[in-house]
Amino acid sequence: MRIFETNLPDVKLIEPTIYSDNRGFFMESYNERTAKEKGVLFSFLQDNHSLSIEAGVIRGLHYQLNPKAQTKLIRVVAGEIYDVVLDIRNGSPTFGQWEGFILTAENKRQLLVPKGFAHGFCTIAKNTEVLYKVDEYYSAEHDRGIAWDDPSLDIDWPILNPITSDKDKKHPVLRDAEINFIYYRTENKVITDLK
Numbered sequence: 001m002r003i004f005e006t007n008l009p010d011v012k013l014i015e016p017t018i019y020s021d022n023r024g025f026f027m028e029s030y031n032e033r034t035a036k037e038k039g040v041l042f043s044f045l046q047d048n049h050s051l052s053i054e055a056g057v058i059r060g061l062h063y064q065l066n067p068k069a070q071t072k073l074i075r076v077v078a079g080e081i082y083d084v085v086l087d088i089r090n091g092s093p094t095f096g097q098w099e100g101f102i103l104t105a106e107n108k109r110q111l112l113v114p115k116g117f118a119h120g121f122c123t124i125a126k127n128t129e130v131l132y133k134v135d136e137y138y139s140a141e142h143d144r145g146i147a148w149d150d151p152s153l154d155i156d157w158p159i160l161n162p163i164t165s166d167k168d169k170k171h172p173v174l175r176d177a178e179i180n181f182i183y184y185r186t187e188n189k190v191i192t193d194l195k
């Protein structure tokens with residue numbers, strides 16, 4: 001497993017070790033002990049799986065408010081996505097900054113999205129399946145979203161007229177969004193809420 005820094009501190013790109021042979025491949029898609037040895041300190045409680053039938057589906061930008069904020073470990077097992085994370089931690093040096101990543105079944109790359117980030121993706125292939133682990137249970141009452149097409153963000157989605165849910169058509173822009181993440185960095189540890 002190799003872990004790469006990104007332009008957003010605390011967002012990591014992970015490349016698992018792939019064992020290929022004449023049959024195909026094997027990989028440990030997640031190993032808590034290995035992850036902890038490399039400083040990825042999360043215990044995941046829930047696995048999610050979504051299928052998007054068409055290319056050009058945008059899901060997001062979603063997050064859960066504290067105290068139900070979620071760290072997410074995202075990977076693609078079929079198809080391809082343009083995956084976007086947005087820093088919404090009040091006080092963060094990169095507040096309001098986003099970054100996009102190409103995750104595919106082929107490159108097997110995984111994205112670690114910490115609490116305090118909004119997350120979304122655009123499918124760039126038919127029948128794209130995304131699996132992701134979260135370290136907090138789903139809570140509809142804490143589920144929030146930010147408009148995928150917020151002009152202040154100007155996210156360079158690879159599609160102009162996406163397929164989205166009715167819910168994703170109604171999210172506020174970042175300026176008007178309800179967020180309760182407070183960014184602190186002490187002893188190189190990031191705290192996103194005052195529990």
Ligand SMILES: Cc1cn([C@H]2C[C@H](O)[C@@H](COP(=O)(O)OP(=O)(O)O[C@H]3O[C@H](C)C(=O)[C@H](O)[C@H]3O)O2)c(=O)[nH]c1=O
Nearest residue numbers: 048050059060062063072119120121137138139165167
């Ligand atoms: C997220 C979630 C949803 N649901 C139910 C609620 C709805 O009745 C149905 C579809 O939910 P939603 O339209 O929010 O699914 P997505 O648009 O794929 O949302 C997800 O996609 C973006 C990219 C994310 O990062 C979020 O983790 C997640 O919100 O599944 C559950 O029962 N449990 C869950 O954990």
